[in-house]
Amino acid sequence: MAVIEISDLRVARGGKLVLNDLSLTVAAGEIYALLGGNGAGKSTTLSTLLGFLKPSAGKVVVAGTDPANDPEATRHKIAYLPENVALYEHLTARENVDYFLALAGEAHSNTDIEAAFDAAGLQSEARSRNLSGFSKGMRQKVAIALAVVRQVPVLLLDEPTSGLDPKATADFNALLSTLKARGTAILMVTHDLLGAADCADRIGFLDAGHIVEEVSRAQGFDVMALHRRYGEAVAV
Structure with a gap:
């Protein structure tokens, strides 16, 4: 069952459509990494889940609540770690x-x-x-x-491994495993493909406000092939 559910989401900022029919789900005890370059819509996705931005179309549900209609109740169900x-x-x-x-x-x-x-x-x-x-x-x-x-049932992460050395990154991934084992639904936005491949169950690639490809650990992550496809939008 999805703890985070985003369906056909459209969000505009400054008159410009940033999220364009974005759809993704994150289940309890799952780590989902959302990758994309600058301007792809990663930060807008987090802001919408936190109830700071209202969609013009689509559906957003976070642990049974609608962040647009009841942002305070939604935020009580979320732990959010910004980059700093x-x-x-x-x-x-x-x-x-x-x-x-x-x-x-x-x-x-x-x-x-x-x-x-x-x-x-x-x-x-x-x-x-x-x-x-x-x-x-x-x-x-x-x-x-x-x-x-x-x-809380949901953890949102914004570039969580940026600026961390390899030891600190390994420690952080171990912490995520602890929360995952407790049933927390974890959504991280990042441009770090290797870091995502180390800890995520699924990786979605965001471009122009929607998912253009999604891969899962069960299928295996071909990091170099993914990097060739997405180039500067991701880092290895």
Whole structure:
């Protein structure tokens, strides 16, 4: 059953049609990577799922809610990690999680929060440190811990491995596997074909606002053939 369902979606920005009959689904416990070059519509797709943009046509359902009609209810079901994770540098990792949980109106035990940090792989000593000294990979672990403790059904990722070294990328992919095993539906937008092939169950190639090709892990990812087809729109 699809947790994210997009059907024949059309979205315009500044009078220009950006998403043109876009259709895709993401099931519970599935990682879907949406690849495309600049201007293909990746960011617009995320903004529409989050309820910041309203479609002119088509259907969008996120965990049973319509983001255009009820954006607040939809966002309560989503954890969103932008390319630069938006956390407070003057707060500790634990204080950030406490703050965002309070903002969401959710109460969780200390045991649950510590277990979420454990699942995210953030070391115990780092949890009481201000984020000003954290690397991008460590910031992502804090954000993932927040997603874990909230137990939201949907995770949206924007260029999640940009700027990460190979070790941090491998750690991040392991975190995604943890969330996938919990049944989270994960949609990532990226131009990193190799990174997508490492973790995704399906990859969709976005061009001019719609999917021009979709491949699955079950079929096997021929990375070099895909790169030849899409050239500068993806990176290897």
